Amino acid sequence: MIRPVLVLTIICSSVLSYHQYRELKCSTPTNSIRGGPDRAECHLVLKEEELETGRPVPTGLGCWQEEHDGEEREYCDIVCPKSHTVFISFIDQGHRACFNFITYQIEKRNDEHVLWRSGKCLNSTVNYRIGCKFDDPFDTQFKSDNEIFAHLRARVRKV
Numbered sequence: 001m002i003r004p005v006l007v008l009t010i011i012c013s014s015v016l017s018y019h020q021y022r023e024l025k026c027s028t029p030t031n032s033i034r035g036g037p038d039r040a041e042c043h044l045v046l047k048e049e050e051l052e053t054g055r056p057v058p059t060g061l062g063c064w065q066e067e068h069d070g071e072e073r074e075y076c077d078i079v080c081p082k083s084h085t086v087f088i089s090f091i092d093q094g095h096r097a098c099f100n101f102i103t104y105q106i107e108k109r110n111d112e113h114v115l116w117r118s119g120k121c122l123n124s125t126v127n128y129r130i131g132c133k134f135d136d137p138f139d140t141q142f143k144s145d146n147e148i149f150a151h152l153r154a155r156v157r158k159v
């Protein structure tokens with residue numbers, strides 16, 4: 001039995017929170033899912049709702065490389081600044097190279113969230129669907145996609 005207090009809590013938190021969705025789509029020329037000979041290229045898709053088509057960000061924009069303990073990682077900004085909750089709502093099932101906490105992970109940096117990939121996942125086709133929850137409407141942070149693109153260009157320069 002579901003208790004009324006719990007129901008009320010769920011209703012309140014869904015009313016007081018605003019969400020956005022993202023898709024990070026990475027693909028290699030051969031569409032390998034076990035780490036092929038080529039690096040994947042990624043682009044982000046901005047969405048208000050999980051299942052809409054969304055607005056694509058130019059390929060590679062908001063992504064950069066870093067080295068961690070001698071291992072290369074590619075980071076991609078998912079444009080959810082000040083989000084209090086970020087979660088992966090979907091990733092291709094049965095992936096042979098991309099494993100959460102091993103070859104990919106969402107990481108919080110200051111107010112922002114980035115998704116990194118490493119190892120064979122860097123050379124694999126993989127799609128992530130990501131949800132972000134905010135206390136305030138997203139358009140209080142960005143008025144247009146051009147502002148989002150400018151934010152991503154500036155973000156990569158800072159690294």
Ligand SMILES: *[C@@H]1O[C@H](CO)[C@@H](O)[C@H](O)[C@H]1NC(C)=O
Binds near residue numbers: 120
């Ligand atoms: C991944 O792709 C890069 C660039 O083509 C290549 O140099 C590297 O050997 C590949 N890695 C693997 C594990 O095959």
